[in-house]
Amino acid sequence: MQTFDLESMGLRDLNAALQGQGPDTNETSREVVNPRGSHALAVGLDAPLDVTVHGSTGYYCAGMNSRATIRITGSAGPGVAENMMSGTVIVEGDASQYAGATGHGGLLVIRGNASSRCGISMKGIDIVVGGDVGHMSAFMAQKGNLVICGDAGDALGDSIYEARLFLRGRAKGLGADCVEKEMRPEHLELLAGLLDRAGMNARPEDFRRYGSARGLYHFDIDNAY
Amino acid sequence: MAEDQPAGAPRTLPIQSATFTAEVNAEIRRAAATGIYDIRGGGAKRRVPHFDDLLFLGASVSRYPLEGYRERCDTNVILGTRHAKRPIEIDIPITIAGMSFGALSAQAKEALGRGASAAGTSTTTGDGGMTPEERGQSTKLVYQYLPSRYGMNPEDLRKADAIEVVVGQGAKPGGGGMLLGQKISPRVAEMRDLPEGIDQRSACRHPDWTGPDDLEIKILELREITGWEKPIYVKIGGARPYFDTTLAVKAGADVVVLDGMQGGTAATQDVFIEHVGQPTLACIPEAVRALQDMGLHREVQLIVSGGIRSGADVAKAIALGADAASIGTAAMVAIGDNDPKWEAEYRRMGTTAGAYDDWHEGRDPAGISTQDPDLAARLDPVEAGRRLRNYLKVMTLEAQTLARACGKSHVRNLEPEDLCALTMEAAAMARVPLAGTDWWPGKRGQDF
Numbered sequence: 001m002q003t004f005d006l007e008s009m010g011l012r013d014l015n016a017a018l019q020g021q022g023p024d025t026n027e028t029s030r031e032v033v034n035p036r037g038s039h040a041l042a043v044g045l046d047a048p049l050d051v052t053v054h055g056s057t058g059y060y061c062a063g064m065n066s067r068a069t070i071r072i073t074g075s076a077g078p079g080v081a082e083n084m085m086s087g088t089v090i091v092e093g094d095a096s097q098y099a100g101a102t103g104h105g106g107l108l109v110i111r112g113n114a115s116s117r118c119g120i121s122m123k124g125i126d127i128v129v130g131g132d133v134g135h136m137s138a139f140m141a142q143k144g145n146l147v148i149c150g151d152a153g154d155a156l157g158d159s160i161y162e163a164r165l166f167l168r169g170r171a172k173g174l175g176a177d178c179v180e181k182e183m184r185p186e187h188l189e190l191l192a193g194l195l196d197r198a199g200m201n202a203r204p205e206d207f208r209r210y211g212s213a214r215g216l217y218h219f220d221i222d223n224a225y
Numbered sequence: 226m227a228e229d230q231p232a233g234a235p236r237t238l239p240i241q242s243a244t245f246t247a248e249v250n251a252e253i254r255r256a257a258a259t260g261i262y263d264i265r266g267g268g269a270k271r272r273v274p275h276f277d278d279l280l281f282l283g284a285s286v287s288r289y290p291l292e293g294y295r296e297r298c299d300t301n302v303i304l305g306t307r308h309a310k311r312p313i314e315i316d317i318p319i320t321i322a323g324m325s326f327g328a329l330s331a332q333a334k335e336a337l338g339r340g341a342s343a344a345g346t347s348t349t350t351g352d353g354g355m356t357p358e359e360r361g362q363s364t365k366l367v368y369q370y371l372p373s374r375y376g377m378n379p380e381d382l383r384k385a386d387a388i389e390v391v392v393g394q395g396a397k398p399g400g401g402g403m404l405l406g407q408k409i410s411p412r413v414a415e416m417r418d419l420p421e422g423i424d425q426r427s428a429c430r431h432p433d434w435t436g437p438d439d440l441e442i443k444i445l446e447l448r449e450i451t452g453w454e455k456p457i458y459v460k461i462g463g464a465r466p467y468f469d470t471t472l473a474v475k476a477g478a479d480v481v482v483l484d485g486m487q488g489g490t491a492a493t494q495d496v497f498i499e500h501v502g503q504p505t506l507a508c509i510p511e512a513v514r515a516l517q518d519m520g521l522h523r524e525v526q527l528i529v530s531g532g533i534r535s536g537a538d539v540a541k542a543i544a545l546g547a548d549a550a551s552i553g554t555a556a557m558v559a560i561g562d563n564d565p566k567w568e569a570e571y572r573r574m575g576t577t578a579g580a581y582d583d584w585h586e587g588r589d590p591a592g593i594s595t596q597d598p599d600l601a602a603r604l605d606p607v608e609a610g611r612r613l614r615n616y617l618k619v620m621t622l623e624a625q626t627l628a629r630a631c632g633k634s635h636v637r638n639l640e641p642e643d644l645c646a647l648t649m650e651a652a653a654m655a656r657v658p659l660a661g662t663d664w665w666p667g668k669r670g671q672d673f
């Protein structure tokens with residue numbers, strides 16, 4: 001396993017080394033030590049690497065990730081895995097604001113809590129949160145699945161499009177046009193798969209499903225605030 | 226008139242209100258009937274102080290002009306010299322502004338790429354991602370990074386020649402985008418990860434950063450993803466140009482794109498277009514002052530847009546301190562928008578050539594602001610690209626003509642000293658002397 005120490009190397013050198021890895025490598029494990037909350041760590045990767053960051057990270061760790069598996073043993077700052085395309089990002093601790101924002105694909109697992117706007121404008125990513133999520137999570141969420149094993153803050157799913165929200169606890173409030181929906185067998189199956197992939201010990205039957213009432217899909221004066 | 230007035234007495238003529246004009250009353254009736262604000266495309270239509278209110282002084286005994294057909298007057302611009310490993314060099318000081326696939330047809334986007342490339346300049350994506358047609362025909366393509374992040378992906382980011390972080394635009398500083406359902410075709414919907422046919426809303430703020438400190442980190446991330454190769458532009462609407470320019474530069478921008486209120490949009494509320502933001506003329510000196518105060522004028526390049534129509538406008542913007550100008554609406558007109566040849570169809574829609582601005586409805590007879598395959602097929606991207614190239618060449622020749630007349634061997638060397646203003650308002654905004662004086666309102670050391 002190749003080790004990168006951010007105490008002795010710069011951010012640019014680290015990212016260049018990780019980004020420079022070709023797709024055909026058979027030596028895929030990397031570890032990053034002394035991240036010291038640095039921003040933009042391990043961004044723009046595009047190879048099936050397995051990267052472990054030992055510690056906590058700043059803004060945008062694993063941003064725009066494709067194919068790589070990135071594990072953060074501490075907590076993650078704002079925008080972890082933003083605009084992820086594919087691959088897996090795992091945060092062992094908590095995540096700050098905008099986790100998984102605008103993500104197009106892949107799986108983001110947050111074992112702790114996620115702050116506000118988790119999954120904002122998500123476009124196909126799957127996000128599984130072991131704890132709670134903050135207010136305005138899944139705001140304008142377009143596609144993908146957000147699984148919340150704890151509670152949700154206010155205005156969950158505000159102005160949501162076609163993303164699916166699965167909540168085990170309670171939401172302080174639902175956002176505009178977000179409604180509870182029937183949990184059908186196909187949703188239970190989907191949720192079971194997501195929980196399994198995320199390694200979360202939870203029963204799908206304990207969750208409720210939320211999504212769009214589709215009342216904001218066309219302009220209507222009676223929808224104005 | 227009272228009925229008891231004697232026959233043949235003079236009568237008071239009907240007087241139309243200057244406040245409640247026919248247009249105002251029509252809008253009141255429309256609002257009352259529909260219950261929704263007016264949505265349209267384009268920029269501010271109201272009269273505001275503009276480049277027409279400035280004149281070049283030209284050369285005379287005290288200034289030495291250059292011979293038009295014999296002496297060089299260069300026009301190239303290098304963008305992104307501050308931090309990017311690969312700055313962009315364009316041959317002319319005019320770029321094509323961001324316009325989305327979705328708002329415009331694929332043919333129109335291709336035409337813009339063809340025309341810009343043939344003229345040696347760049348074009349720009351928009352709120353909908355990068356199309357192969359546009360990338361394929363654009364030798365220099367700026368990729369917009371917008372709040373919606375529709376179609377955003379690292380592969381296209383790396384294909385771009387520069388990245389433009391859009392904070393705002395002149396037509397609607399502080400507003401988000403909208404694309405009505407008529408234009409959300411299957412291809413547009415797929416690119417934007419949206420259901421077909423819905424009225425699409427774009428957020429007015431970026432989803433994962435707020436404020437200049439966050440923007441600095443966001444720019445760092447974009448640079449790290451693209452290996453510090455690409456120039457990073459920050460586009461701002463004409464709101465508070467001194468502070469917005471300062472903060473964009475502090476955040477690390479290589480280039481600031483400043484869009485005044487005449488700048489167009491694909492669709493937004495008319496009240497937003499006409500009542501928010503400042504005229505382009507008023508914005509430029511403030512942005513230049515910000516760059517000068519930081520000692521970065523010309524090191525961070527300034528691109529100005531919003532109502533640019535001619536080489537004269539380009540030259541005046543540069544004389545006020547810009548490095549280049551950018552066109553959107555004018556480029557659309559060049560490729561065929563609002564052409565009188567479609568007058569019969571405009572009339573059927575209740576409008577006329579030159580006034581057609583319901584771009585959001587997707588019924589553009591010119592095949593530009595539409596996703597209707599039959600209408601879009603009316604636009605030949607090769608021919609339209611040729612028209613755009615011609616227009617860009619003419620604008621460049623005009624700017625060179627004016628620069629030579631002022632004795633400049635490069636259009637970049639034009640300066641405020643080459644200008645005077647025709648009105649008090651223009652003099653105050655542009656900070657150049659009122660014609661026939663050495664004074665402008667607010668000039669330091671000279672009380673009115």
